[in-house]
Amino acid sequence: MSMADAIARFVPDGSTVAMGTSLEPLIPFAAGHEMIRQERRDLELVGPISDALFDQLIGAGCVRRVTAAWVGNVSEGLGHCYRRACEEKVPRALEVHDHSNFSISLALWAAAWNVPSLPTRTLLGSDILHNNPGLVAAEGLVQVKAVRPDVAIVHVQRADEMGRAHAWGPLGVMEEAGLAADRVIVTCEELVDAKVTLSDPNRILVPETKVVAVVHEPGGAHPSPVQGFFKRDHEFYRDYAEQSRSVDGYQTWLKRWVLEVPDRATYLSLIDVDSLRISRHRLSEPVDYGDE
Amino acid sequence: MATNSYTPQELMVAVASREIKDGDLVFVGMRLPILAYAVARNGHAPTARGLFEVGLMRDQPAEAFLGTMGDPPNVAGALWATRMSNVMALMAQGRVDLGFIGGAEVDRFGNLNTSYVGPPERPKVKLPGSGGGADIAILSRRWVTLMSHERRRLVEKVSFITSPGYGDGTPSWRKRNGLLGGGPAAIITTLCVLRFPEDGGEAYLSSVHPGHTVEEVRAETGWDLKVTARLQDTAPPTESELSAIRRFDPEGFWTRSA
Numbered sequence: 001m002s003m004a005d006a007i008a009r010f011v012p013d014g015s016t017v018a019m020g021t022s023l024e025p026l027i028p029f030a031a032g033h034e035m036i037r038q039e040r041r042d043l044e045l046v047g048p049i050s051d052a053l054f055d056q057l058i059g060a061g062c063v064r065r066v067t068a069a070w071v072g073n074v075s076e077g078l079g080h081c082y083r084r085a086c087e088e089k090v091p092r093a094l095e096v097h098d099h100s101n102f103s104i105s106l107a108l109w110a111a112a113w114n115v116p117s118l119p120t121r122t123l124l125g126s127d128i129l130h131n132n133p134g135l136v137a138a139e140g141l142v143q144v145k146a147v148r149p150d151v152a153i154v155h156v157q158r159a160d161e162m163g164r165a166h167a168w169g170p171l172g173v174m175e176e177a178g179l180a181a182d183r184v185i186v187t188c189e190e191l192v193d194a195k196v197t198l199s200d201p202n203r204i205l206v207p208e209t210k211v212v213a214v215v216h217e218p219g220g221a222h223p224s225p226v227q228g229f230f231k232r233d234h235e236f237y238r239d240y241a242e243q244s245r246s247v248d249g250y251q252t253w254l255k256r257w258v259l260e261v262p263d264r265a266t267y268l269s270l271i272d273v274d275s276l277r278i279s280r281h282r283l284s285e286p287v288d289y290g291d292e
Numbered sequence: 293m294a295t296n297s298y299t300p301q302e303l304m305v306a307v308a309s310r311e312i313k314d315g316d317l318v319f320v321g322m323r324l325p326i327l328a329y330a331v332a333r334n335g336h337a338p339t340a341r342g343l344f345e346v347g348l349m350r351d352q353p354a355e356a357f358l359g360t361m362g363d364p365p366n367v368a369g370a371l372w373a374t375r376m377s378n379v380m381a382l383m384a385q386g387r388v389d390l391g392f393i394g395g396a397e398v399d400r401f402g403n404l405n406t407s408y409v410g411p412p413e414r415p416k417v418k419l420p421g422s423g424g425g426a427d428i429a430i431l432s433r434r435w436v437t438l439m440s441h442e443r444r445r446l447v448e449k450v451s452f453i454t455s456p457g458y459g460d461g462t463p464s465w466r467k468r469n470g471l472l473g474g475g476p477a478a479i480i481t482t483l484c485v486l487r488f489p490e491d492g493g494e495a496y497l498s499s500v501h502p503g504h505t506v507e508e509v510r511a512e513t514g515w516d517l518k519v520t521a522r523l524q525d526t527a528p529p530t531e532s533e534l535s536a537i538r539r540f541d542p543e544g545f546w547t548r549s550a
Contacts, residue, residue: 023347023361025364025367048376048423049423069421069422069423071420072420078419083417083418086418087415087416098421100422100424100426100427101422101427102377102383102384102424102427102431103427105377105380120384121384122426123426124456124469124470125453125469126429126430127407127453128407131407141470170347170348170373171347171375171376173377174375175375176377225362227364228364232362232363
């Protein structure tokens with residue numbers, strides 16, 4: 001399925017969308033940019049930390065609420081669109097449900113296990129408790145209420161057409177996000193035959209029964225890194241941080257990299273992809289699933 | 293740069309590295325703490341291990357430059373690549389000996405604010421948020437923060453406690469509120485090191501970095517800072533500490549810019 005079709009069919013206005021669930025790597029930027037092009041509105045974005053992607057969607061006016069532990073630009077610092085939305089309601093007012101990394105994971109596990117909440121000792125003594133109706137302290141524990149995304153979007157190294165996704169490297173909260181969500185969109189570097197994915201079923205990220213779309217989108221995580229495929233494009237993050245300091249600068253950035261770019265292939269033609277491609281490969285040893 | 297001179301950041305990294313004991317499991321974080329971990333691991337703490345909330349455990353720090361903890365060189369050669377909740381599980385069990393947390397603002401009781409300057413409903417500055425900071429502050433056995441020493445950062449009382457230190461400073465505040473870990477051990481700044489009494493409470497000036505004075509520190513601190521009777525000069529970085537720092541930050545990205 002094309003990215004445009006996947007977003008049009010499965011991410012309507014008002015959706016609760018989990019993205020950036022593996023923290024700094026594998027961020028589905030291409031999917032986020034397509035949401036901006038399709039002028040999605042009133043989204044609730046869910047994630048642990050967001051390295052620039054949430055900031056971009058907030059600046060484009062797509063977002064009503066953020067439920068996350070951290071929104072900014074990891075190597076550069078503050079998220080300027082996030083600041084403008086919270087401080088000046090520009091381009092619109094934004095509701096923030098603060099979490100920590102641990103508590104957003106628990107909120108997703110609660111939804112994954114279909115319980116109203118899960119108890120934890122984290123966040124005791126933090127004012128985050130007073131700034132999120134989904135966190136309730138009682139009897140020496142914090143109850144973290146379930147957060148159930150309508151859709152989780154994950155970028156992975158490879159997947160087959162049935163939605164069996166292989167991701168490797170640190171996984172952040174990808175698994176609980178996929179289990180918690182009503183549906184999952186998989187975007188991938190390589191679209192592979194089922195015999196590849198099924199040769200290593202331990203590596204399959206989420207149940208294929210949840211996956212509603214598989215989008216073959218090489219480079220779909222740029223500028224975030226993809227283990228074995230792409231390095232992180234630090235300069236791209238720096239340029240975004242610089243340009244998004246002002247509304248005008250952000251709009252210029254948005255036009256150049258999102259609005260006037262019809263698809264990911266065109267986007268990639270504007271950057272020096274080869275300088276980011278990983279060339280020193282480190283293959284794991286195969287495992288033996290022998291059965292008789 | 294000659295080895296007998298060093299930047300404030302290099303001194304901070306060396307001081308932070310001395311907080312890591314051999315055998316510690318350290319919740320590392322990014323920027324200066326990752327260098328502190330590298331210095332300790334290649335010096336006095338050769339069996340320390342580092343945890344990263346993205347879902348990684350390492351022994352040796354990555355040799356290549358890292359913009360984030362999730363960069364491919366930090367994954368290659370890892371001892372464990374996993375989901376975040378598994379890493380948090382170790383911290384929830386009290387098995388993380390030391391954590392590092394970045395902060396925009398800290399107060400006299402070691403509480404950190406990385407969320408809101410001004411009222412949350414209409415903030416003057418919206419900061420990025422907790423990330424894993426609150427989790428580290430509450431669950432790790434002890435933690436350290438590093439920051440630039442400015443009056444606007446070291447404040448009497450933070451307007452929002454993202455990551456709790458010793459709360460309102462009353463005795464046993466952490467215990468009474470159910471916080472698992474022991475709280476902040478040190479605030480390492482560009483001018484000095486602040487520490488806390490054994491049982492928590494209010495920060496005091498423990499050592500002043502070479503070239504700076506108590507008066508300067510107090511002038512740049514937003515409350516009436518107590519000074520220990522056993523005040524020392526902060527020991528400058530040793531040659532081996534400096535060479536480790538420069539090996540892991542060869543361009544000075546983290547330690548030689550403002």
